[in-house]
Amino acid sequence: MDIAELSDRISKGERRALARAITLVESGRADHREQAGALLTALGRHDRQALRIGLSGTPGVGKSTFIESFGMMLTGQGLRVAVLAVDPSSARSGGSILGDKTRMERLSRDRNAFIRPSPSQTHLGGVARRTREAVSLCEAAGFDVVLIETVGVGQSETVVAEISDLFLLLLAPAGGDELQGVKRGIMEMADLILVNKADGALKSTAMRTCADYSGALRLLRKRPQDPEGFPKAIPVSAVEETGLDQAWEDMQALAGWRREAGHWEARRAAQSRYWFEEEVRHALLAQLSTQEARARMSDLSDRVASGVQSPSAAAKEMLASLHAP
Numbered sequence: 001m002d003i004a005e006l007s008d009r010i011s012k013g014e015r016r017a018l019a020r021a022i023t024l025v026e027s028g029r030a031d032h033r034e035q036a037g038a039l040l041t042a043l044g045r046h047d048r049q050a051l052r053i054g055l056s057g058t059p060g061v062g063k064s065t066f067i068e069s070f071g072m073m074l075t076g077q078g079l080r081v082a083v084l085a086v087d088p089s090s091a092r093s094g095g096s097i098l099g100d101k102t103r104m105e106r107l108s109r110d111r112n113a114f115i116r117p118s119p120s121q122t123h124l125g126g127v128a129r130r131t132r133e134a135v136s137l138c139e140a141a142g143f144d145v146v147l148i149e150t151v152g153v154g155q156s157e158t159v160v161a162e163i164s165d166l167f168l169l170l171l172a173p174a175g176g177d178e179l180q181g182v183k184r185g186i187m188e189m190a191d192l193i194l195v196n197k198a199d200g201a202l203k204s205t206a207m208r209t210c211a212d213y214s215g216a217l218r219l220l221r222k223r224p225q226d227p228e229g230f231p232k233a234i235p236v237s238a239v240e241e242t243g244l245d246q247a248w249e250d251m252q253a254l255a256g257w258r259r260e261a262g263h264w265e266a267r268r269a270a271q272s273r274y275w276f277e278e279e280v281r282h283a284l285l286a287q288l289s290t291q292e293a294r295a296r297m298s299d300l301s302d303r304v305a306s307g308v309q310s311p312s313a314a315a316k317e318m319l320a321s322l323h324a325p
């Protein structure tokens with residue numbers, strides 16, 4: 001299938017074509033990267049925008065359960081929902097389980113939903129390197145909401161904020177007091193904090209946790225991209241499907257305010273600049289992976305280890321060799 005045909009089928013919302021395109025952009029082969037660039041350029045003519053929602057949280061907090069219940073609620077309202085779930089890759093074997101579709105059995109059968117698990121490939125920040133391009137493909141395919149589920153490793157998961165319009169942090173009841181809430185990093189990036197499992201015996205605990213985090217959020221400096229009352233903490237139950245409508249109402253209110261205030265386009269422009277710089281960094285690092293560069297690195301490393309050359313001098317020499325004609 002050529003790029004023009006693939007682009008046309010994606011624009012018509014064909015799920016199989018979308019899956020094939022995501023496989024293409026995730027490939028590291030040089031010819032595939034060239035084809036992926038051509039495809040994204042062709043699809044760039046379609047001015048379609050979805051609401052991009054990043055979702056993070058520690059393992060076991062119920063991210064997959066929440067996404068399924070929340071996604072079912074959105075499709076029930078006639079919206080098309082894409083889920084990009086990033087699974088952690090093994091540092092030893094490089095493999096991933098990619099079991100999100102089995103955990104979202106109901107949503108995976110919904111005709112208005114598309115679920116795509118992807119390996120993180122040890123990329124730091126909780127998302128796969130090509131997740132941003134996969135989001136663009138989902139938008140081109142006409143999806144109204146794109147949910148980006150991170151690997152769930154803790155407070156370092158802030159890269160997803162550079163992909164999404166809204167960043168949700170999912171927490172469990174009794175997940176911490178106000179001091180826990182004011183920790184820098186992921187807490188400062190969150191637009192909404194959702195305290196999950198607010199049901200049964202944990203319901204009262206979840207309400208107290210919400211109060212704790214609400215107090216902590218008031219201590220954080222107010223951001224210019226937030227209206228009055230945001231960020232906020234609200235209780236939800238993915239199992240009982242309670243609180244989801246309130247969460248969606250708050251997401252729409254925040255997104256609408258940012259559009260009217262001019263923060264929406266400014267945020268996306270800043271994200272584009274961020275990913276441009278990331279691509280440059282990765283391209284420079286790729287130069288170190290060639291056989292000639294690895295041999296030069298090994299030689300200089302031995303000289304540093306033996307004390308013949310200092311690390312800074314060896315690094316300067318290595319960088320100079322990369323730019324030599």
